[in-house]
Amino acid sequence: MAGIDAAFPARPAAARGRFSWLWTLIVPSMLLLVVFFLVPYLNMVRMSFLLKPADGPYLPQFTLNNYAKAVLDPFHWRVLFRTFWMAGLTTVLTLIFGYPLAYHLTAASGRRKRWLLMLIIAPLLMSVVVRGFAWLILLGRVGLVNQVAHWLTGRELVLIGTPTAVMIGLVHVFIPFMALSIAGALSNISPDVIQAARSLSASPWRTFWRIVWPLSLPGVQAGGLLVFILAVSSYVIPILLGNSNVLVMPMLIVQTLLDAFNWPLGSALSMVFFGLTAATVAVFLRMMGRAMGWTRA
Amino acid sequence: MRRRGVLLSVVVTLIYLFLLVPIVIVVLAALNAGNYLAFPPQGISLRWFIKAAETGPFLRSFVFSLKLAGWVTALSTVLGTMAALYIVRHSRRFRTVLRLAIVAPLQFPAILTGIALLIFFFATGLGTRGMRALFIGHTLLALPYVFLTVSAVLVGFDRSLEEAAQSLGAGPLTTFRRVTFPLIKGGVISGALFAFITSFDQFPISLLLVSVGNTTLPIQLFDYLRFSFDPAAAAVSTVSVLMSVAIVLLVDRLVGLQAVSWSGQG
Numbered sequence: 001m002a003g004i005d006a007a008f009p010a011r012p013a014a015a016r017g018r019f020s021w022l023w024t025l026i027v028p029s030m031l032l033l034v035v036f037f038l039v040p041y042l043n044m045v046r047m048s049f050l051l052k053p054a055d056g057p058y059l060p061q062f063t064l065n066n067y068a069k070a071v072l073d074p075f076h077w078r079v080l081f082r083t084f085w086m087a088g089l090t091t092v093l094t095l096i097f098g099y100p101l102a103y104h105l106t107a108a109s110g111r112r113k114r115w116l117l118m119l120i121i122a123p124l125l126m127s128v129v130v131r132g133f134a135w136l137i138l139l140g141r142v143g144l145v146n147q148v149a150h151w152l153t154g155r156e157l158v159l160i161g162t163p164t165a166v167m168i169g170l171v172h173v174f175i176p177f178m179a180l181s182i183a184g185a186l187s188n189i190s191p192d193v194i195q196a197a198r199s200l201s202a203s204p205w206r207t208f209w210r211i212v213w214p215l216s217l218p219g220v221q222a223g224g225l226l227v228f229i230l231a232v233s234s235y236v237i238p239i240l241l242g243n244s245n246v247l248v249m250p251m252l253i254v255q256t257l258l259d260a261f262n263w264p265l266g267s268a269l270s271m272v273f274f275g276l277t278a279a280t281v282a283v284f285l286r287m288m289g290r291a292m293g294w295t296r297a
Numbered sequence: 298m299r300r301r302g303v304l305l306s307v308v309v310t311l312i313y314l315f316l317l318v319p320i321v322i323v324v325l326a327a328l329n330a331g332n333y334l335a336f337p338p339q340g341i342s343l344r345w346f347i348k349a350a351e352t353g354p355f356l357r358s359f360v361f362s363l364k365l366a367g368w369v370t371a372l373s374t375v376l377g378t379m380a381a382l383y384i385v386r387h388s389r390r391f392r393t394v395l396r397l398a399i400v401a402p403l404q405f406p407a408i409l410t411g412i413a414l415l416i417f418f419f420a421t422g423l424g425t426r427g428m429r430a431l432f433i434g435h436t437l438l439a440l441p442y443v444f445l446t447v448s449a450v451l452v453g454f455d456r457s458l459e460e461a462a463q464s465l466g467a468g469p470l471t472t473f474r475r476v477t478f479p480l481i482k483g484g485v486i487s488g489a490l491f492a493f494i495t496s497f498d499q500f501p502i503s504l505l506l507v508s509v510g511n512t513t514l515p516i517q518l519f520d521y522l523r524f525s526f527d528p529a530a531a532a533v534s535t536v537s538v539l540m541s542v543a544i545v546l547l548v549d550r551l552v553g554l555q556a557v558s559w560s561g562q563g
Binding site for chain 2: 022023025026028029030032033036037039040041043044047057097100101103104113114117118119120121122123124125126127128129130131132133134135136137138140144172175176229230232233235236239240250253254257258263266267270273274277
């Protein structure tokens with residue numbers, strides 16, 4: 001054995017010298033990110049402080065006017081409020097529906113688990129437009145839901161164009177994200193821990209709330225973060241299912257940019273929207289951090 | 298105990314139905330022989346697929362989306378694999394920062410990234426005509442998926458195989474070609490498939506960066522749905538449904554869905 005060790009000396013010293021060019025592997029990605037991600041965002045920040053003349057896109061002149069317009073208009077706050085409560089409710093509902101799915105998936109094994117996983121991931125890869133369209137068919141005037149409602153109550157429901165339809169669409173789109181995040185955390189829990197709790201005669205209910213739930217909180221946090229950020233910035237579902245009646249912030253920003261052609265105001269609205277999203281996320285992370293701290297203590 | 302198991306099964310079945318029934322309805326609507334999107338369908342036919350294929354804008358945007366997704370897949374697969382190799386294997390101090398940087402485009406609202414890119418492309422005079430702007434925007438979002446998938450495969454990689462190759466005199470490139478790549482091939486192909494579908498289905502970035510004559514299929518479908526509502530749209534949607542099902546089956550074959558779906562969050 002000693003001979004082999006001598007013949008194959010410790011790798012790092014030799015390898016480091018030979019592989020010193022390896023850092024070039026990361027350069028193209030970083031270049032792409034700096035030039036086409038970081039710089040455009042910084043440029044948008046700059047744009048939000050520029051002057052919008054009546055007859056052109058923008059003038060290189062510093063002003064706070066766009067922010068004044070963005071923040072002082074109560075209409076913007078109504079839209080912001082609607083956007084955030086819908087995203088928040090989506091996060092809570094996907095947690096309620098996604099958790100049982102994740103729990104059931106983690107408990108399964110073999111072929112069954114593979115199939116279940118496919119059923120969760122396949123919808124995730126479908127275009128949001130397609131999923132919005134599916135609900136447009138289902139919730140429409142002659143759709144399946146309305147046929148059942150008509151048969152039960154004799155009345156016709158108006159669903160398309162209401163916040164309810166938008167919520168249904170959002171929850172449908174985001175359940176898989178939440179379920180997969182939670183399943184990731186659940187699969188990390190050692191069966192021994194649960195065995196131990198059960199052998200100490202804890203009831204299944206108690207085992208769940210005292211052991212499984214706290215240990216799955218990192219997954220709940222990751223899923224909540226993902227779903228909230230995606231839901232707050234969703235555009236297709238609110239337009240298709242809300243029929244332009246349910247105005248949310250991304251729609252307002254896109255209108256300002258493309259229809260009103262006001263880049264400085266659109267950028268300022270984006271920054272306000274971005275700032276509030278980041279603040280909400282920060283509060284959420286703090287809350288989750290505290291929840292996880294408690295259970296650890 | 299038994300009762301609780303049954304209750305969970307019932308609840309879970311209902312949630313799966315909620316997830317999958319709308320998708321099945323779209324496929325059924327596309328196969329509908331009738332003139333309207335009514336339920337139940339009136340007989341089965343492929344007439345709406347033919348109608349969709351004969352609709353110029355659908356066909357043009359389908360071809361455009363395929364081409365665009367092809368280019369995006371090529372670039373993001375190469376860059377993402379390189380980045381994963383470096384970050385998982387060789388980075389020390391900056392590992393976390395680099396990881397966060399690569400996945401950053403997934404953490405930012407895509408619609409804002411689209412807006413930032415739109416303003417940027419006009420401000421620099423590059424403009425959004427042709428495929429260029431879309432190509433860059435889509436690559437930003439496809440790259441992290443390749444990176445995450447290849448990273449997942451690399452984490453379980455046995456380094457001693459490479460060391461064996463090198464101690465037998467193979468250079469770094471030969472080692473990569475003959476040892477490393479064959480071992481991570483499944484992960485790279487899976488990453489490429491995810492990159493492809495990310496680009497093919499991309500909406501928010503495309504919404505802002507499409508130009509006249511260069512429209513992607515999801516945008517074309519979206520515009521169509523705002524003015525008409527017939528089974529041709531369902532036929533187009535079915536293409537997207539079939540594509541995602543095919544990709545799920547392929548990735549499961551190549552590396553196992555579990556490997557890629559749960560590491561993605563970490």
